[in-house]
Amino acid sequence: MIRVLFFGPVAAQVNEHQMQLEFQVGLCLQDVVAQLQLRYPKAFELVCFTAVNAVQTHDMRLKLADHDEIAFMAKFSGG
Amino acid sequence: MLAAVRLQVEDFSVDQELAALRAGSMRMGGIATFIGCARDFSVQDFSTQKFSEECEVSEISFDAYDSMAVRAMNQLRKEAISQYQLLDARIVHRVGRVAAGEQIVLIATGAEHRAPALQACQWLIDELKQRVPIWKKEITPQGEVWVSPHP
Numbered sequence: 069m070i071r072v073l074f075f076g077p078v079a080a081q082v083n084e085h086q087m088q089l090e091f092q093v094g095l096c097l098q099d100v101v102a103q104l105q106l107r108y109p110k111a112f113e114l115v116c117f118t119a120v121n122a123v124q125t126h127d128m129r130l131k132l133a134d135h136d137e138i139a140f141m142a143k144f145s146g147g
Numbered sequence: 148m149l150a151a152v153r154l155q156v157e158d159f160s161v162d163q164e165l166a167a168l169r170a171g172s173m174r175m176g177g178i179a180t181f182i183g184c185a186r187d188f189s190v191q192d193f194s195t196q197k198f199s200e201e202c203e204v205s206e207i208s209f210d211a212y213d214s215m216a217v218r219a220m221n222q223l224r225k226e227a228i229s230q231y232q233l234l235d236a237r238i239v240h241r242v243g244r245v246a247a248g249e250q251i252v253l254i255a256t257g258a259e260h261r262a263p264a265l266q267a268c269q270w271l272i273d274e275l276k277q278r279v280p281i282w283k284k285e286i287t288p289q290g291e292v293w294v295s296p297h298p
Contacts, residue, residue, distance in 0.1 A: 076210045076282025077293035122215040139212055145296045146281025147183050147252050
């Protein structure tokens with residue numbers, strides 16, 4: 069399984085903080101983005117950063133492994 | 148002893164943090180602190196999320212990607228110590244609900260001289276806002292709104 073996390077304003081749009089997606093061999097980050105973007109278009113308008121296993125990435129072709137954790141995040145506003 | 152970099156729900160003691168900072172070295176000649184506090188007003192319009200007239204804020208709610216945030220804060224501390232030749236630095240940020248008037252974040256930097264301590268303190272809070280995955284929502288009598296980043 070792939071664990072997907074949402075935070076702050078993105079979580080508010082999705083109405084969930086996390087969900088699980090089925091893992092398939094060859095799955096890449098873009099596949100997950102495309103799938104979720106269709107379901108939650110408004111949430112993905114807010115997404116500025118993506119992290120895999122808590123490390124930010126811009127590589128949408130990144131191959132995912134079973135049990136990976138993906139986070140979709142809006143612009144940060146801490147402090 | 149409390150970790151130099153932390154996320155926590157409860158309030159923090161500035162005295163305790165400064166004592167911990169000073170305990171590390173007798174060479175410390177300058178200490179700078181930044182304390183971010185929860186304002187009791189906002190200038191965001193709740194329907195358009197654009198700036199308008201002031202309205203009352205009772206609380207701010209913070210959400211964080213804890214593991215990534217702590218890693219990013221530790222990296223910032225390491226970079227600040229190296230870039231500004233600090234003797235030590237501490238970063239504490241609260242999560243969950245913070246009432247208006249309460250403390251949100253503490254940055255404390257210690258160096259042999261005041262200039263690097265002050266510069267590092269400013270650099271750390273500016274970088275924290277850009278690089279640490281934390282989000283805030285203002286809670287007001289008119290509703291709740293996620294805050295767009297601004298200085």
